[in-house]
Amino acid sequence: SRSIDLAVIPGDGIGGEVVAQGLKVLTAVLPQDVKLESRSYDLGAKRWHATGETLPDGELESLRGHDAILLGAIGDPSVPSGVLERGLLLKLRFAFEHYINLRPSKLFPNTATPLAGRPDIDFVVVREGTEGPYTGNGGSLRTGTPAEVATEVSLNTAYGVERVVRDAYERAAARPRKKLTLVHKNNVLVHAGHLWKRIFDAVGTEYPQVTTDYLHVDAATIFFVTQPERFDVIVTDNLFGDILTDLAAAVTGGIGLAASGNINPTGAFPSMFEPVHGSAPDIAGQGKADPTATILSVALLLDHLGYGAEAARIEAAVAEDLAARSPGKSRTTDEIGDALAGRVSG
Ligand code: IPM
Ligand code: MN
Numbered sequence: 001s002r003s004i005d006l007a008v009i010p011g012d013g014i015g016g017e018v019v020a021q022g023l024k025v026l027t028a029v030l031p032q033d034v035k036l037e038s039r040s041y042d043l044g045a046k047r048w049h050a051t052g053e054t055l056p057d058g059e060l061e062s063l064r065g066h067d068a069i070l071l072g073a074i075g076d077p078s079v080p081s082g083v084l085e086r087g088l089l090l091k092l093r094f095a096f097e098h099y100i101n102l103r104p105s106k107l108f109p110n111t112a113t114p115l116a117g118r119p120d121i122d123f124v125v126v127r128e129g130t131e132g133p134y135t136g137n138g139g140s141l142r143t144g145t146p147a148e149v150a151t152e153v154s155l156n157t158a159y160g161v162e163r164v165v166r167d168a169y170e171r172a173a174a175r176p177r178k179k180l181t182l183v184h185k186n187n188v189l190v191h192a193g194h195l196w197k198r199i200f201d202a203v204g205t206e207y208p209q210v211t212t213d214y215l216h217v218d219a220a221t222i223f224f225v226t227q228p229e230r231f232d233v234i235v236t237d238n239l240f241g242d243i244l245t246d247l248a249a250a251v252t253g254g255i256g257l258a259a260s261g262n263i264n265p266t267g268a269f270p271s272m273f274e275p276v277h278g279s280a281p282d283i284a285g286q287g288k289a290d291p292t293a294t295i296l297s298v299a300l301l302l303d304h305l306g307y308g309a310e311a312a313r314i315e316a317a318v319a320e321d322l323a324a325r326s327p328g329k330s331r332t333t334d335e336i337g338d339a340l341a342g343r344v345s346g
Helices: 015-029 045-051 057-064 083-095 158-173 190-204 217-226 238-251 292-304 308-324 333-345
Strands: 003-011 035-040 068-073 100-106 122-128 138-141 149-152 179-184 211-216 233-236 259-263 271-275
Touching: 003 015, 015 035, 015 068, 015 292, 015 308, 015 333, 045 083, 057 083, 068 083, 068 292, 100 238, 122 158, 122 238, 158 179, 158 190, 158 233, 179 190, 179 217, 179 238, 190 211, 211 217, 217 238, 233 238, 259 292, 271 292, 292 308, 292 333, 308 333
Parallel strands: 003 035, 003 068, 068 271, 122 233, 179 211, 179 233
Antiparallel strands: 100 122, 100 259, 138 149, 259 271
16 A cells, blocks of 8 residues: 655744645545655754754654655744754755755736736746755855955856756656756856856757757846746756745745745655745744645645645645635635645545
8 A cells, every 4th residue: 555654844933834734735635545654853943942953863864764855944033044044954955965946836826926917827947956055165264354255155066967957858858848948147157157058958969859048047037027938947056046936936926835846856865845935933823824835845745756646636726726715815824724625635
C-alpha cells in the first residue's frame, strides 16, 4: 500500500496557522489507501531563543529520512536578521541540494492584481537554489569603521548551472508552449553571465523543440508587468529568481497565492515545499493569513511524489474557490482551509 512520510516545520509567525490548513487539505485530498504519517519539527525563533540552536545535526539527519518536507515560514523580528534564514532555511536548501527552486505563477480568477483580465498568464520560474550570492562567500574588513569593505561573492559552477538549466529545458519541453527564457545580466556580470549563457546555448542544442530567449533581469521586470504572457519557463540564478518571484506573485494575485518547491530532482534528498511569503509577524495569531499559498505548495508536493491527479484537484479547488468568493468579504485562515478541504473531498 502507498504511504507518505512527511516532515512538517511550522516555523515562525503565521507559519503554524497556514501549515495546519495545508495538512487539512492534504488529508482531505488523499485517497483512503494512502497512509499519511507526519512528524512536526520544532525549529525557528522559539527554539533559537530557548537553546541557541537553529538546525542541529541530529534533526538534519532525521529530516533526511522523510519523503518530503512541508515548511510554513521562517523569521522573526526578535532574532537578528540572517540567523534563521542562513542557519535554518538556507542550510536545509543547501544540505538537501535543492537546486531547483520551482515557483509557478498563474493568473487565478477574481484576484486583486494590476493584470486582472489579461489572458494566458501561466509561467514558472526555475530559480537556482544552491549557488549565486546565497552561499555566504564573502566577508568584511575593518567592520564598523569608515574604511569598511564588504564583499558578497556570487558563486557559479558549471556543474551547478548545467543541472538547473537542463532541468528547465526538460520542464519547457513538457509544456505546450515549449519556451524557455534565460534571465541574467551578462552585459555587466560578464563572468557568471557568460557562463550561464554558454551553458544555456550548449544544452539548448539537445532540445531543438524548445524556443529560447534571453533577457537582462532589469528588462525582465518590465515584461513581468507589461507583457507577462510572453513567458513560459524562466531559468535564472538564486538572487534574480528571489526578486523576480516576489514580483511575479505581486502581479498575478498577491503573495497569498504564491507557492514554491525546493526540489532535489534526483531523489537523493527530500524536497521541501513552502509558500513564497514570509512569517508575517504583524498578523500572526489572528487567523488573518491566507493559507492558499501553502495549500498550493502541498499541490506541488503531491505532484513531486507522483500524485498528479490529487495535485490537479487542489489547483482546481483553488481556482473555483477564488472565482466563488465575494470580493470585499474577508475570510479567516480556517475558513479558507475548510472551504478548500471541502472542495477537494467533494
Ligand atoms: C524566499 C525568501 C528567502 C530567500 C529568505 C527568507 C532567505 O525570501 O524563499 O524567497 O531569499 O530565498
Ligand atoms: Mn524571497
